[in-house]
Amino acid sequence: SQELEQSPQSLIVQEGKNLTINCTSSKTLYGLYWYKQKYGEGLIFLMMLQKGGEEKSHEKITAKLDEKKQQSSLHITASQPSHAGIYLCGADMRGYSGYALNFGKGTSLLVTP
């Protein structure tokens, strides 16, 4: 079941611009995971957020978890071509199928020169 909504579905930004991807859950989040995927390749783990209000950063990527809103955002500052790919959020909704993650459909990011 798709209980996680990602927006936007796709995004084209000019190099150097900032962007934000959102992930909204219809149920309580016990953990939210962000991944990046190059087209047709494996998933690269970016960050895990567990506590309401938690914010983590890695290089130019920052993720926040708003527990009350059951939402997480991924913000990229000064985008580069290397940021292009598909970004996926996965949620631990506790009790769902042996604590497997429930994934959003992904956001496709293209960074143009």
Next chain:
Amino acid sequence: DADVTQTPRNRITKTGKRIMLECSQTKGHDRMYWYRQDPGLGLRLIYYSFDVKDINKGEISDGYSVSRQAQAKFSLSLESAIPNQTALYFCAPPPFAQPQHFGDGTRLSIL
């Protein structure tokens, strides 16, 4: 060494054939998961295992079976492959195994 290794990386087969995708892990995870990814649909859970004797169906298990031969090995089988099973398949450890490393995936095409 990769935490999770999937073989083969790519496979093309014909409708009706039986095929097995293999997954091995080196970190001693009790729980393991199989997902499939279709364009625009994210990842969906096929099967998961808590240990060698505990196998459970996920969201889309029809047409698939799994075996957990040992803690380190978790195989996914398509008994009689059909074209709509063409997808990218991933094996994964539990999300709380940090850092979590998915397998590199198996790209399966069924003609």
